[in-house]
Amino acid sequence: MTDAHSTHATGGGQARPARVPLTFVPLSTAPLELDTSIPPWPGRQVPLAGATLHVRETPGPHPDAPTAVYVHGLGGSATNWTDLANLLAGSAHGVAVDLPGFGQSEPPAGFDFALTSHAAVVADYLAGLDRGPVHLLGNSMGGAIAMLVAAERPELVRTLTLVSPAVPDLRPDLRRMADPRMPLAYLPVLGGPVRRQLASLTPRQRAEQMIRLCFADPGRVPEHRVAESAQEIAGRLGLPWAADAINRSTLGLIRAWLVPRARSLWQVAPRVSVPALVVWGDRDRLVSVRKAARTAELLPRGRLLVLPGTGHCAQMEQPVSVARAVLGMWGAVAERAW
Template identity: 45%
Template sequence: MSEAELSTTPLPVLGPSVPPWPGKEVLVRGGAVFVRRTPWTGPVEGGPATEAPRERALYVHGLGGASTNWTDLAALLAVRFDGWAVDLPGFGRSRPPARGRYSIRSHVRAVVDVLEHVVAQPGTGEERLVHLVGNSLGGLVSLLVAALRPDLVATLTLVSPAMPVYRVPPAFSRALLLLLVPGVPTLAERRLAAVTPDENVRSMVRMCFGDPGAVPRERLEQAVQEMHERAQQPWADRALARSMRGLITSYLRLGPANAWRAARGLRMPVLVVWGGRDRLVDPALAPRLAATVPDSRLLLLDGVGHVAMLEAAESTARAVLGMVEGRSVEPGVAEPPAVADGPRSVRP
C-alpha cells in the first residue's frame, strides 16, 4: 500500500451546473441498461492530439444513485478517457432486470456485459483494457467484476466501496433491518414511495456529503428533477428496497466475505478513495482495504463524505490520473490487454 500520487496534468475548469452527458441503451443479459457517454477531449493545453493518451473508463454508481453521479469526474477525466457511465438495472433510466432480481451477482453480470461492450467499440482503445471506477454499492460490484474478469480491467478505482462488515452503519435507520425479514421489502417499498422527491434529495445530501451546505444550488435542483423523474417509474422503489436488502445482508454476513477474498487476489493497480466524514461506510475500512490489495494506493479526503467523486471531483480525478500515468508504457498508448484466462470462480 502506498499513498496516492496526485497528477499535475492540467484539468478543465468546470462550472457549477455541467449538464448530464447523453446516453443510450446497451443490451445486457436479461434486458438493457442505459449508459451515458463522455467523449475524450484531449489535453487542456495545446499539443498534437494524435500524441495524447486516449484510453477508456467505465463508471458504476452506488445504491440509489445513477450515471449522473459521474458527470463532473467524467468531464475532468475526459482529458485522458473516453468515458461510459452505467445506470445499474432498475436505477436511473435503466429498466428493471427481466426476472426482477437485484442481487449483487446480477449487477456484476450487467457490468461485465457493459465492459465487453466498451472494449468492443471501434476506434482508439478498441480491444484494450478499461479503467473501472465504482462508488459504494458500485464499488463493491466493480471489485467483484475486476476479480472475475481481470482480462477486461486495466485499473480499479474504489470510492467508498460498500465492503462487507459485521454491523449496520449508524446512518442507516434501524427500521431498515426489517428488510431482512421475508415479505417485509414490500412494506419498505410503500414507505419509500411515500417520501417526496424533495425530501429524498435532502436526506441523501445529509447522509452522503461531508458538508451538505456546500452543495451548489444548481446541483440540488438537478437532483430534485432527477428524483421527480424517478418517482414516475413504477419499479423505482422496488429496485431501491431490494438492492438495499442485499447490501444490508452483506453487512451482517458472518464468516469470511467474498469481497475481501477477491480483494486479496487483485493484480491490477487499485486506487482506494475515502472521505473522512463518510457516514455510510466507515472510513476505518480504507486502510484495511488498501492493505488487503497487493498493488494499492490510498487517498483519504478530510471533510469529505461518501461521494468523493461529487464532493471532491478534482482531487479524485488527480488521484485516478496519477495511478494511470504511473502505469503507462508509452505516451498515447494504454497497456495491452492481459491474456484472458477465463472467468474466475469468484461468487458475488
Template identity: 60%
Template sequence: MNVTSERAPLTRVPLSDAPRPPLDTTQLAWPGEFVESGGVRLHIRRTPGPTDETAVFVHGLGGSSKNWTDLAAQLSLHAQGIAVDLPGAGQTEPPAGYKFDLVEHAETLAKFLRGLDLGPVHLFGNSMILAAKHPDLVKTLTLVSPAVPDLRPFPNRMSDPRIPFAMMPIVGPRFRRQLAMLTPMQRAQQLVKLCFANPALVPPHRLEETAADFVERAKLSWAAQALMATTLGLFRAWLVPPKQSLWRIVPQITAPTLVIWGTEDKLVTVRKAPRTARLLPKGRLLVLPKTGHVAQMERPETVARAVLGLFEAEKDGTW
C-alpha cells in the same frame, strides 16, 4: 500499500499535473441513452473523450450514472467516459427474475462491457467483484468508499431513520405513508446531508437535479421495489460466512487500484479503508479530510488528480 491524506507528501499517491478542463459548477448530467450490448440493455451517459482510453463509472446503492458528472468531465481530456445505470437504478428497468445482488450486478456489467469490445477499461466505483472475476476487462480500478462489510447500526446511515421501519411488516405501511409526505426537495436535502461532509457547498442546481430524480423515479413502477431488493442484496453480502465474504474477494484483484475515502463518510466508515487497501495486491489509499461518502462529487478536482496519477503510473509500470 501506500497510505496518505491530501496534505501528506504526494510521493505516496501520485497526484498528476496533467491538464484537466476547468471545473464547471453548472454542469448538468451528460445526456443519457439506452444501449444494448452483450445481451444486456442499460441506460448510460457518455462523456466525450479520446477513444483509445475508456473510463467506466459504476454507482453505488441508491445512486445512478449522474453521480459521476463532474469527475467524468475532469478526466475527459484523457479518456472517454461511460457511466451506467445498473438494473433497477436510474433509468434502467430490471429484467424479469433479476436478483439484485452484487454478483449479478458484476456479471451483468461484464457482459455489457464484453459486448462493447473496448478492451481493458479504467473502472470506477463499487466494482470489486467485476475486477476480481474478470481481470481482462480492467486496466485500472478506482474504488470510492467501496461497500465493504460495515455492520454498524443502520438507521443513522440512511437519509431518513424511518426507512428501515418502512421495510418491516405490520408497521411498514405507516412509515411509508410518512415518507411519502416528504417533498422531492426535502428528500434531496436529506440525501445530501447524509452523503456530503459539508452540504452547504452543494450547488443549488445539484439539489434541484436530485429533487427532479426523486420525481422521475416515483413514476417508475419498478423503482421502489428494486431499491429495496438491492439494499437487501447488499446486507446479505455483508452477512455471508467468512469464506464467502467480500474480504476474500479483495485480494483477488490484480489491477493497479486506488482506494479513495473521506474522513467524514457516514455510510461506510473510513476505518475500513486501511484494511481494504492493504488486502489489494496493487492497492494505494488516499484519505481526504473534510469529505463524505461521495468524494467524486464533493472533491472532483482532487480525485481527478489522483486518478490521472494512477493512469500515468499504470502506463509506465511504476504503480
C-alpha cells in the same frame, strides 16, 4: 509524491509486504478546471444479452483514447459521475452506467439484484465495448461491484478506482439512514403512519436528505445540482420497478456482507490483480473510514487516499482531488511505476 492535505492512512489491517507505502499516491499536477454548470451527459440505451443498460457518455480527447467506466452506488445513478467524468475527459472517453433498476435502466424480468448479478451485467457490458481493458471506477455498492468484476474478469479491467466501496460494515448506527424514522416504518401499528409520512416527502426533500447523508458539507452542492437530483427522484417515483430495485439491492448488499468468510468481499479483494486506488472520505457516515486501510492493503496493487472533511461520495464532493489521484495512478501505471 504525497500530499499531506489529502493523503493519510487510517484503520488497521494486515501487514503489507510492499516496498511502496500504502499511501504513496502520485497526484497529477495537470491543470483541472471544475465546471459544475454542465448538465448530466447525454444518455442512450444499450442492449445486452440479458438486459438493457442506460449509459451516459462523456466524449474523450480522441477516438483512440482509453475508456473509463463509472459504476454508481445504492440509490444513485450515472449522473453521480458528471463532474469527475468531465475532469477526466481530457484523458479518457467516459461511460457511466445506470445499474439494472436504477436511473433509466429497467431491470430484466427475473433479475435478483444480488451484487454478483449486478457485476455480471457490468462485465457483459465491458466485454461488449470491444475497446480493450478499461479504467473501472465504482462508488459505494458500485465499488463492491467493480471489485467483483476486476477479480472475476481481469482481462476487462486496466485499473480499478474504488470510492468508499461498500465492504462489510455492520455497525448499528442511525446516522447511516437518510431519515431516522425509517426503522419505525417496519413496526406494527406505528409503521403505517410512519410509512405515509415518508411517502409524503417531496422529491426536493428526498434529494436534500440524501445530500445530507452522503456529503460532509452539503453546502458544497450547487443549487442546480440539488434541483437536478430532485428532478431525477421525481422521475423515478413514476417507475413501477424503482422501489423494488432499491429495496432488493439493499438486501443483496446486506446478504453479501453476511456470507461465510470464504465468500466474503474481504476474500475477493486479494484476487484483484490490476492496479487499484482506494479513495475514502474521513467523514463517511455510510461505510466507516476504518475499513479504508484494510481494503487497500488486501488489494495486491492497492494504494489509499483519504480525503479530510469529505463524506461518502468523494467523486461528487471533491471531484478535483479525486481526479488528480486518478490521473496520477493512470500516469504511474503507464510508466510501470505502480
